[in-house]
Amino acid sequence: APSGGSARIDEGKQGVVDKAWPVLDAEAEPGFAVLRGLALHKLLQMLPGIAEPERAGAAERYLLRTGADWPPSEREKALASVTSILADPGFGQLFAPSSRAEVAIMGSLEVKGKKRSISGKIDRLAVTPDTVSIVDYKTNRPAPASLAEVPPAYVLQLALYRALLQPLYPGRTVKAALLFTEAPRLIELPASALDDALARLTGA
Known part of the structure; x- marks a missing residue:
């Protein structure tokens, strides 16, 4: 799943699991x-x-x-x-009538020489004639102030979504952003950051 993909970036290193997250630990009491x-x-x-x-x-x-x-x-x-x-007018396109919420996505990518099945759910998807925008909601307290403070796992999550969507929308730019609800603050992720995160995972 894209939300847990960071555990596979560095093989041999044990991933850190947040015990308060019920998707990763079904028996834990949600905080x-x-x-x-x-x-x-x-x-x-x-x-x-x-x-x-x-x-x-x-x-x-x-x-x-x-x-x-x-x-x-x-x-x-x-x-x-x-x-x-x-x-907020700056978020208008994300919530326009043509946008969609909770979009399930699945596909496959080659990860370190092996084909891996990937599935996830995009919080908000907005499609225009030129651009596809992926947005994932985060509730961090306090919200990161800049891209440098964004956890790498979040960047990888959206890099995976972007990689799955790009073949479906040829000729359109697929953009990704994180919406931190506490601020609220929208942090757009540069294509270079997404490419780097995906390369680290896939070994490309």
Whole structure:
């Protein structure tokens, strides 16, 4: 899976697994940060399909159900974060009617001489006549201030998505970015960084 691909970059080195992440450790009790992140992902998935005047009310109802045990201040922060993202003109294309949420993707790549099956889910996919934009949501606290502070695993995750999408959209530029919901901050990943991350994994 792209979200765990970094464990294969350096063979012989043991990957570090976050025990609070339920996808990697099904028996672990999800921490608050994980639950909050899942709620923000769900809101960013659902709200763009709801008429703008009704979004705030829908978000509040959802957070009251999902975050019933959260401190009220945390529900307010989550609502403010999602509201500011959807209201930001700079993010407009990502949530346009032509964009899609939770796009499943699968394919195969050659990794160090072996064909590997890859599957994952793109948080947001926006396609225009010239460009394909991949966006993955992250809930890091605090959010990285620049590309230099972005964990390498995140870059690799989007490099894998990009590699799978490029053959499907010939003639279009496939761009990738990380949307850190806490700031909120969109950090675009240069093609060179994506190429380097993929080369390290594949041995190219």
